[in-house]
Amino acid sequence: MLALRPRLASKLSAWLALSPATTILVVVYVGCTAWTVWISMTASRMLPSSTFVGLRQYDALFANERWQISVSNLVVFGVLFMIASLVLGFLLAVAIDQRVRAENVLRSVFLYPFSMSFIVTGLVWQWLLNPTYGIQAVGRGFGFETFRFDWIVRQETVIYCLVIAGVWHAAGLVMAIMLAGLRGIDEDIWKAARVDGLPPWRVYVSIVIPMMGASFATAAVLLATSVVRLYDLSVAMTNGGPGIASEVPAKFVMDHLFERQNIGLATAAATSMLITVAAVVAPWIYIQSRRRRAA
Amino acid sequence: MKHSASVLALAMGLGWSGMAVAQEMKAEVIHWWTSGGESAAVKVFADQFQKAGGTWVDTAIAGGANARTAAINRTVGGTPPAMMQFNTGKQFDELVENGLLNDVEAVAAEQKWKDKIPPAILAATVRNGKMYAVPVNIHGQNWLFYNTDVLAKVGAQEPKSFDDLFPILDKVKAAGLIPLAFSGQKTWERNLFNAVMLGQGGAKLWLSVYGDKDPAAVKSAEFKNVAETYAKLRNYVDAGAPGRNWNDATALVIQGKAGFQIMGDWAKGEFIAAGKTAGKEYGCVVLSKAGGGYAMGGDVFAFPKTKDANTLKAQAVLEKVLLDPTTQIEFNNKKGSIPVRLDVDTSSMDVCAQKGAKMVADKNQQAPAQELLTPPAVTGAVEDVISSFWNTPGQSVETFQDKFAAALKSI
Structure with missing residues (x-):
């Protein structure tokens, strides 16, 4: 009994300390999420209404061409952006890890884009990619009259422009994480590999990369969150155009929530995004927790 | 419980101080006219209201959607501005349906607005037979x-x-x-x-x-x-x-x-x-x-419901000020649009505005903009x-x- 008391007291104070955060979590996150899901099943337009319409908003949503394009854009962007950022970031880190001169300068230069917001990134790349005064115009100015780089004004290619800008923005961050990972590799491994006469690329592929699982996971999670909330880049670069070719889900939600006074459809879209993310994250968390228990 | 009591006390305190200030016919106005020409135009309204004895509290929010969202949220939340801007059309439908706006019938009848405003523009402000907003300009979109x-x-x-x-x-x-x-x-x-x-x-x-x-x-x-x-x-x-x-x-x-x-x-x-x-x-x-046809759009001001007598008085004065003939000419010259009243003299306006005014005066040319429909x-x-x-x-x-x-x- 005596031994139990202080333990109980410390548990109580822990709960007390956590209660503000817990309240915020429950009320703001869980509460608002539940409210969003509820509104998505009503006929709400400009103001929330309580007319229950079941899944009608979802029918309208999935029949909506703009939503379909938004979702497929997110998939294309997500896959290409993550792979390209990871590969490029890793290669940059390897290059810098060769103990090059002016390492500090280069590291800052590569990390610099990350210090900019997506809005600025989008604007800069909008100008660079604009065919009448960007890269294409410069190429033609040098005398290459047929030089063509007008991806941003073509519907089929505009999404790759978002990828280019996104990778430019994120690769530096990936590099910083990877560099930290590379520096954490034991020097003795390199010495042993040199004694065995392994070529450096073989050491990277077979030994170093498998040892850097944590770095890759960190970078991947950070990149994945910026994929899901992709919004400002599309707004600043193309505003969803040409046409509706570079629309993304978050922009669909924002536009319908405010400009279009259609919160029923907007919350249905937001709920669909949540379910998708949950469907990816939940199994992962489950596996992690089982692994932890097993270990 | 204690918490909610203190919130109540705070709210009462705020209400109290609000009432004390409102004695001097103060009107907060939410609008999105932030560019150079636009803010010069809205200043015409502010100055005229000041002349009529009011105090204009300017809440300019950049971006139409942002300004409307802020104004709507405050109206629904119970702390509305005295006057808020919308585009001529259906943007405020649900506010009327939910009884959140005052109608402007009294001043409209006194000033005989219904004979002076083009029917399509007038119709865009009328819900259930009552005028719920004051149109201030006509923008030709085509x-x-x-x-x-x-x-x-x-x-x-x-x-x-x-x-x-x-x-x-x-x-x-x-x-x-x-x-x-x-x-x-x-x-x-x-x-x-x-x-x-x-x-x-x-x-x-x-x-x-x-x-x-x-x-x-x-x-x-x-x-x-x-x-x-x-x-x-x-x-x-x-x-x-x-x-x-x-x-x-x-x-x-x-x-x-x-x-x-x-x-x-x-x-x-x-x-x-x-x-x-x-x-x-x-x-x-x-x-x-x-x-x-002349695609007629434009802007209107709506007046959220309130019980405060001073705000009500300010709203009535604002309604009159907005459609005063001289204010209309001065405002629209700065805004690039044309007056919403057909009975004002447009000879001081530029060639394009005069062309527009002539078209608007012709019933067959009056086409309500898409936002009105x-x-x-x-x-x-x-x-x-x-x-x-x-x-x-x-x-x-x-x-x-x-x-x-x-x-x-x-x-």
């Missing part, structure tokens, strides 16, 4: 602006219809200039389509498409002709058009790099800022074939369809017609 030098260079006259326009566009193209300065953003792609619909199809088609939302009208031969004319315009814009801002497109016309732009009369602000005079360096005309959700759905048609040259006109009809029925 003007064709042109550079007179470019026109002279290719030896052409001012076009009257789209049929006249195409040969001139060809000549401008042959002269190595951009024929049509275009800003490839969804709103302007829709605005251009609407200008073509009024210009080629006339007010009758316009009203059956957007007013009655009649699928038969969308499937008609007239509508098909509109879509084909619109599609033909794709050949006259430059490669840099997608994503361009409308004022950058206007700049191309001002600099003589492009011949024409189809835009609302707010584009005049850019010409004026560049030191150009209407009828001299640039001209303006509304293209029409079958009677045509379709709620924002439908306007947005239609906009997506038009935008995707404009940017997909491979899409057939029939597919476009089907999608358009579906979008009109989307809610």
